[in-house]
Amino acid sequence: MGCASSSSRPRTSKTSTSLRLLLEVPSAFRAATHMSEADRKIMRKAFASMRKAREQQDEPLFQRHDLTFHEAVLRGAGNERIVEAVAKTRSQMHARGLSTTATRTLDDIFEVHERIFDAIEAEDPHAAARAVHDHLVGTLRLLVQQSAGEEIPYDPPITPWLDVSNLLG
Incomplete structure (x- = not known):
């Protein structure tokens, strides 16, 4: 009853990962122009700490600062319930032993976060x-494949606001 079969693990991972995508992309959009200076300072400190952890090749430290970085962006959007929902989803994924560092280097992971950081700093x-969308789709594809134990396709949920927002902006 409480156990998930191995065939249900990819579906569960897809659900969890899709939730992150649906919550974090519009949050990054809003945070770029609404983030408080306090949250911006936390984001900057977390990003600098990620850079240092990357240079030291300290994966656990990098992961901790990655969490803080994403939390700061979410808080910058101003919705605490989204912060809590994403934290719960990340925790569930972590409990399943899913990690992208098994298939990507810290340099690769840092680079995608740099795009997010630069866009928010530029208030764009x-x-x-777009940077969060690209980061999460890449990450989520890897995590779904890890969860399945084989390469399976991951079709992200439709995120129409990315295309619509270009028309409005």
Whole structure:
């Protein structure tokens, strides 16, 4: 009853990962122009710490600062319930032993976060949303494949606001 079969693990991972995508992309869009200075300082400190952890090749430290970085972006959007929902989803994924560092280097992971950081610092909501979208779709594809134990396709949920927001901006 409480056990998930191995065939249900990819579906569960897809659900969890899709939730992150649906919550974090519009949050990054909003955070780019609405983030408080306090949250911006936390994001900057987390990003600098990620850079240092990357240079030291300290994966656990990098992961901790990655969590803080994403939390700061989410808080910058101003919705605490989204912060809590994403934290719960990340925790569930972590409990399943899913990690992208098994298939990507810290340099690769840092690089995608740099795009997010630069877009938010530039207060460019379109670039911030696109950077988070690209980061999460890449990450989520890897995690779904890890969860399945084989390469399976991951079709992200439709995120029409990325295209619509370009028309509005």
